[in-house]
Amino acid sequence: MLLQAGGVADASPQDAVLGHLLVEVEEAAAAAPPEATPSPSLSSPPRPHPTQPPAPGSPTTFTSRWLRWLIYSLIWLLGVLVVRPFTFISFVTKPRSRRVPALDNPILTMKASSIAAAIRTRKLRAEDVVAAFVERIKAVNPVVNAVVDQRFADAMQDARDIDAKLDAGDESIADMPLLGVPFTVKESIAVKGLSFRGGQPVRDGEERCAREDAPSVARLRAAGAVPLCVTNTPESCLWWESYNAYTGSTLNPYDTRLTAGGSSGGEGALLGSAASIMGLGSDIAGSCRLPAFFCGVAGHKPTPAVVPWKGHAPECDDPRWPNFFTQAPMARYVSDLPLALKVLAGDKAPQLRLDEKVDLRSVRVYYIESEPSSACSDRVGAEVRAAMARAVQHLRARGLDVQPLQLAGLEDAFGSAAIAMLQLRRVHTVHYDPARPDSMHRAWPELWRFLTCRSRSTLHSVIAGVLFAIATRTPERLVRAADAHRTALGARLEAALGTDAVLLYPSLPEPAHRIGLFWCKLLNSSYLMVFNALGLPVTQVPLGLGQSGRPVGLQVAANKYQDRLSLTIGQELEAAFGGWVPPPSKE
Numbered sequence: 001m002l003l004q005a006g007g008v009a010d011a012s013p014q015d016a017v018l019g020h021l022l023v024e025v026e027e028a029a030a031a032a033p034p035e036a037t038p039s040p041s042l043s044s045p046p047r048p049h050p051t052q053p054p055a056p057g058s059p060t061t062f063t064s065r066w067l068r069w070l071i072y073s074l075i076w077l078l079g080v081l082v083v084r085p086f087t088f089i090s091f092v093t094k095p096r097s098r099r100v101p102a103l104d105n106p107i108l109t110m111k112a113s114s115i116a117a118a119i120r121t122r123k124l125r126a127e128d129v130v131a132a133f134v135e136r137i138k139a140v141n142p143v144v145n146a147v148v149d150q151r152f153a154d155a156m157q158d159a160r161d162i163d164a165k166l167d168a169g170d171e172s173i174a175d176m177p178l179l180g181v182p183f184t185v186k187e188s189i190a191v192k193g194l195s196f197r198g199g200q201p202v203r204d205g206e207e208r209c210a211r212e213d214a215p216s217v218a219r220l221r222a223a224g225a226v227p228l229c230v231t232n233t234p235e236s237c238l239w240w241e242s243y244n245a246y247t248g249s250t251l252n253p254y255d256t257r258l259t260a261g262g263s264s265g266g267e268g269a270l271l272g273s274a275a276s277i278m279g280l281g282s283d284i285a286g287s288c289r290l291p292a293f294f295c296g297v298a299g300h301k302p303t304p305a306v307v308p309w310k311g312h313a314p315e316c317d318d319p320r321w322p323n324f325f326t327q328a329p330m331a332r333y334v335s336d337l338p339l340a341l342k343v344l345a346g347d348k349a350p351q352l353r354l355d356e357k358v359d360l361r362s363v364r365v366y367y368i369e370s371e372p373s374s375a376c377s378d379r380v381g382a383e384v385r386a387a388m389a390r391a392v393q394h395l396r397a398r399g400l401d402v403q404p405l406q407l408a409g410l411e412d413a414f415g416s417a418a419i420a421m422l423q424l425r426r427v428h429t430v431h432y433d434p435a436r437p438d439s440m441h442r443a444w445p446e447l448w449r450f451l452t453c454r455s456r457s458t459l460h461s462v463i464a465g466v467l468f469a470i471a472t473r474t475p476e477r478l479v480r481a482a483d484a485h486r487t488a489l490g491a492r493l494e495a496a497l498g499t500d501a502v503l504l505y506p507s508l509p510e511p512a513h514r515i516g517l518f519w520c521k522l523l524n525s526s527y528l529m530v531f532n533a534l535g536l537p538v539t540q541v542p543l544g545l546g547q548s549g550r551p552v553g554l555q556v557a558a559n560k561y562q563d564r565l566s567l568t569i570g571q572e573l574e575a576a577f578g579g580w581v582p583p584p585s586k587e
Helices: 013-028 065-093 112-120 126-144 152-167 215-222 265-272 289-294 334-352 382-397 410-422 443-451 459-471 476-497 522-534 563-577
Strands: 002-004 007-009 147-150 182-186 226-231 255-259 278-283 298-301 326-331 364-367 402-404 501-506 538-545 551-558
Touching: 112 126, 112 152, 112 334, 126 147, 126 152, 126 182, 126 226, 126 265, 147 265, 152 226, 182 265, 215 226, 215 278, 215 334, 226 265, 265 278, 265 289, 265 326, 278 298, 278 334, 289 298, 289 522, 289 538, 289 551, 298 334, 298 563, 326 334, 334 538, 334 563, 364 382, 382 402, 382 501, 382 538, 382 551, 382 563, 410 459, 410 476, 410 522, 443 459, 476 501, 476 522, 501 522, 501 563, 522 551, 538 563, 551 563
Parallel strands: 182 226, 182 278, 364 402, 364 501
Antiparallel strands: 002 007, 147 226, 278 326, 298 326, 298 538, 501 551, 538 551
């Protein structure tokens, strides 16, 4: 099909509908220039859809070249003059990477579904399972620094209660899908009685611990799962490395000189070091998928509003919040994600049709090997390209229709996503003022306190507050242009995916890097943010280790409510390439 601004040439009825949709998008953005709306282009048969180049100045290219150059130059200078020297000195002066203890209990490598089945049939006792993971957490946490607060004694009692009911023949718990399965939770999600700050400093008079479970945690408990602890996150979950002023940095179990990612980095570190089998994180800009990528495990950002978003710190009163933010299941194995997602989705689970068996060969596969979603982000490196090539080759060998995808406007996805997310109001960070909920005026005094060494906040939180404050003055014309670009880009991608296709996309240009280095790589987050901006479900799939010994993987995205497709392809790739690989250990 060939879509053109203002009309459709040689179009089917379905194409005409899409063409009219895009015309309406242009008309809604009155201040934005008219947009050429080409369809996705596939560079090889059997589905060649030539793409028209976007018109200069259209929403597809709404950020000017000089602005891109300025942003790239500032980040480059920051990296060369500050970040890279600091991280290099830290890297060479820090002791050699510490290793997590070796695995010594076969329970630790079982899948969550297998654990629940074994407890249900009395092949395992819940108490033994919980004890195994509690001891593993105690062994690895001094190495990776992931745990903020714990309920180990209560978890052991929960496990004993499960065993007692099963011993007594109590049938009321026999059908619980996660019976006796231990799980861990990001500290920004409420677990009754445990720390619930989202990495933020506690103000005078504020409570530090959660009074009740978040709805998502309550659903996991109702399914028989046992919470063990809450794990580290950056302040207000506003960074891609898990550091805050109170619990420090979470380290990567594959090399403790590297970051575990963020903002669900504590979950990634425990899952990667075999100290957890299932985790609950969150995702607004890749916060679940990035730690999963860096730590060699799995994560899934669901279709928006399917999983409850309440019970999270920071919370947000903006009605647009659920379009970008979601709580998200994480697991060591992709094959455990559908089970967790079904529980978390509750009464909305039927919309996802997770129980329907997917015919693998009926799934069409697109891939984008190296085209970044920001004109200023890094190009994909050799290890990630190699992982993508292996995945493409395997799926073709399995008989799937696999084609490259050229998506017009992708290079500006980061800009439109960032503008949209920074327009969110009433985000309850340390900069939030209940008396003036739509203002971020507290950000400027906090910046001054930081510069004068009087702030209790971290640099990334302070800068995020300043960006939100600046965003309140974003010209309306630019906001409309960004929204038009994002809507049109989403329409093009959704048209390509339909109800039977997935998209393979790099998670990040390279595997885990040194702690602190994200400051000069922050535009690489565009690879993750694009799917939050477009509201599509996406699965992070581990593909073993790269040549450097660091975990590699990729993202598999699908259309809205087609989560089962990305999860199915993820399980196929996990089975083919081994998925999670235990980190190096000390004997």
